[in-house]
Amino acid sequence: MRIPKICLIMPPGSKTGFPYVGLAYIQSYMKHRFGKNISIKTLDLSRKSFSDIHQILSNERPDLLGISCMTFTRSESFCIAKIAKEINRNTITVFGGHHCQYLWEQVLTHYPQVDYIVHGEGELIFGDLVQTLFFGDMQNLIKVKGISFRMDNSPVFNGPAQAVSDIDILPPPDYEDFEMSRYRDDEWIAMEFKSQIALQVYSSRGCPHMCYFCCDGQSRRIWRSRAIEKVIEEIIYYMERYNTNYFHLSDDTFTVNRRRVLDFCASLIDSNLNLKWDIRARSENLDKEILSALKKAGCLRINIGIESGSQKILKNMNKKQDIEKAIDVIHMARDMGLIITINILIGYPGEDDSTIDETLRFIRKARPHGIASNILMVFPGAEVYNYAKSIGYMNDAMWLDESMKIFYYTRENDYLKLKRYVQKCYITHYRTVGLLTAIRDIRNKVAWQIRQNPRYFFESTVPWIFKRQN
Numbered sequence: 001m002r003i004p005k006i007c008l009i010m011p012p013g014s015k016t017g018f019p020y021v022g023l024a025y026i027q028s029y030m031k032h033r034f035g036k037n038i039s040i041k042t043l044d045l046s047r048k049s050f051s052d053i054h055q056i057l058s059n060e061r062p063d064l065l066g067i068s069c070m071t072f073t074r075s076e077s078f079c080i081a082k083i084a085k086e087i088n089r090n091t092i093t094v095f096g097g098h099h100c101q102y103l104w105e106q107v108l109t110h111y112p113q114v115d116y117i118v119h120g121e122g123e124l125i126f127g128d129l130v131q132t133l134f135f136g137d138m139q140n141l142i143k144v145k146g147i148s149f150r151m152d153n154s155p156v157f158n159g160p161a162q163a164v165s166d167i168d169i170l171p172p173p174d175y176e177d178f179e180m181s182r183y184r185d186d187e188w189i190a191m192e193f194k195s196q197i198a199l200q201v202y203s204s205r206g207c208p209h210m211c212y213f214c215c216d217g218q219s220r221r222i223w224r225s226r227a228i229e230k231v232i233e234e235i236i237y238y239m240e241r242y243n244t245n246y247f248h249l250s251d252d253t254f255t256v257n258r259r260r261v262l263d264f265c266a267s268l269i270d271s272n273l274n275l276k277w278d279i280r281a282r283s284e285n286l287d288k289e290i291l292s293a294l295k296k297a298g299c300l301r302i303n304i305g306i307e308s309g310s311q312k313i314l315k316n317m318n319k320k321q322d323i324e325k326a327i328d329v330i331h332m333a334r335d336m337g338l339i340i341t342i343n344i345l346i347g348y349p350g351e352d353d354s355t356i357d358e359t360l361r362f363i364r365k366a367r368p369h370g371i372a373s374n375i376l377m378v379f380p381g382a383e384v385y386n387y388a389k390s391i392g393y394m395n396d397a398m399w400l401d402e403s404m405k406i407f408y409y410t411r412e413n414d415y416l417k418l419k420r421y422v423q424k425c426y427i428t429h430y431r432t433v434g435l436l437t438a439i440r441d442i443r444n445k446v447a448w449q450i451r452q453n454p455r456y457f458f459e460s461t462v463p464w465i466f467k468r469q470n
């Protein structure tokens with residue numbers, strides 16, 4: 001029997017400092033489950049043009065394409081599936097990722113080039129689907145939980161699959177098909193480690209919270225953790241394979257279980273690996289003991305999702321965080337020599353001049369080392385999306401307009417006002433931390449953008465040069 005050939009696709013538009021861990025996890029699991037019975041590779045098309053992609057798919061001629069589909073890259077994902085079907089209409093296309101799992105009916109109704117959608121964490125479900133399509137009985141398709149597809153021309157969903165309860169059964173991500181040198185200079189990495197490849201390591205999955213702006217609050221509520229030895233084994237593998245001693249511990253909520261954080265730090269210290277790393281955390285999970293353990297174990301930076309300095313907005317967001325306590329935690333962490341960066345989300349329903357003033361006050365008082373301030377984007381799957389739908393401000397059909405990559409909530413404050421709020425946050429931050437930090441940050445940002453995509457950078461910043469050429 002011919003061995004089925006599977007290609008996983010990271011579409012154009014998904015240009016980040018990281019190789020996409022979601023696909024790397026799927027590739028690794030599939031190799032582990034099917035061994036030599038399938039051939040599988042990841043095609044990182046994040047920087048390819050559609051004519052290149054046509055050529056690549058014509059050469060590869062896969063039996064099945066697994067394509068990642070986020071809201072902001074959905075049109076690229078749909079286009080790739082279309083190209084694949086034009087080359088060979090028998091190619092099976094399977095979509096996964098945040099956009100299509102929430103809007104599965106719409107996608108299956110309007111995009112005939114999409115055959116199957118995997119809902120949620122993809123490894124086991126994709127494995128079951130491949131098993132059924134290539135090695136099983138198609139009659140059993142209806143029994144594969146976690147997928148949707150067309151039956152008699154209508155979209156059907158087989159019901160959700162259970163989240164993988166023991167995540168230690170998942171082998172570590174396989175990055176072998178990514179061109180890793182491209183991911184060397186990551187915008188998010190601490191300056192002195194810039195020349196290194198910094199990979200994302202997940203020591204847990206899921207999140208017990210439910211912030212209303214987050215797409216994941218709904219789909220992956222159950223928090224599950226890996227054995228600490230396995231996490232450290234994975235890190236050692238990256239050190240050896242990619243010659244790095246920096247990693248991002250990217251768990252949605254690494255600090256949710258304080259005993260485990262302390263154990264993880266103790267194990268890292270015992271291992272004498274002398275690694276540097278960073279984490280994302282919620283402020284209420286941090287205290288003196290945790291911060292000191294993190295620092296001793298080599299953690300350099302903590303990114304805290306503060307989101308707003310207004311208790312009213314935090315309540316609207318369903319983010320249970322005490323602003324005054326968050327300020328104390330940031331001071332404590334700074335005093336211990338940890339670098340603190342915070343995220344600020346501008347324009348959540350209820351935002352106005354007075355809530356922004358509270359956020360500016362927070363920035364002045366807390367004095368984090370860095371801030372990332374962004375206007376709220378509303379995506380399917382988030383509770384705020386349901387709210388925007390309930391008041392008639394948004395509807396699912398809007399996403400059929402593929403030119404709409406992202407959607408800002410401008411019902412209460414127009415876009416220019418929201419942009420001004422963002423600018424105010426940065427101005428307040430740089431006034432607080434000083435001009436030298438501002439110059440350094442801008443220099444780093446520009447250098448990173450040029451390295452990532454020079455043409456895009458110059459086209460967007462000095463468009464007249466390109467206009468004159470045309």
Ligand code: B12
Nearest residue numbers: 014015022066067068070071096097098121122214215379
């Ligand atoms: C880390 C992260 C980033 C990183 C790196 C992203 C990357 N490309 O690697 C950074 C900081 C760069 C980033 C940037 C952005 N991000 Co982001 N990010 C995340 C985060 C926190 C974790 C993603 C992750 O790696 N998860 C771990 C892996 C294992 O899980 P996974 O990605 O869900 O993959 C599984 C399934 O989705 C599924 N699956 C995925 N693809 C496929 C394909 C197939 C074929 C199959 C079968 C299954 C499958 O199986 C995977 C394995 O289980 C998520 C939130 C979250 N908790 O998921 C947001 C998230 C993905 N980001 C989001 C957004 C909006 C952005 C930005 C646009 C934000 C901005 N303001 O610019 C940018 C866009 C960057 C870009 N161009 O790609 C949204 C996407 C919403 C949407 N509907 O599209 C999310 C969901 C956050 C949110 N708002 O709730 N992000």
Ligand code: SF4
Nearest residue numbers: 207209211214217252
């Ligand atoms: S934003 Fe973070 S803490 Fe809030 S629900 Fe999403 S993953 Fe959990």
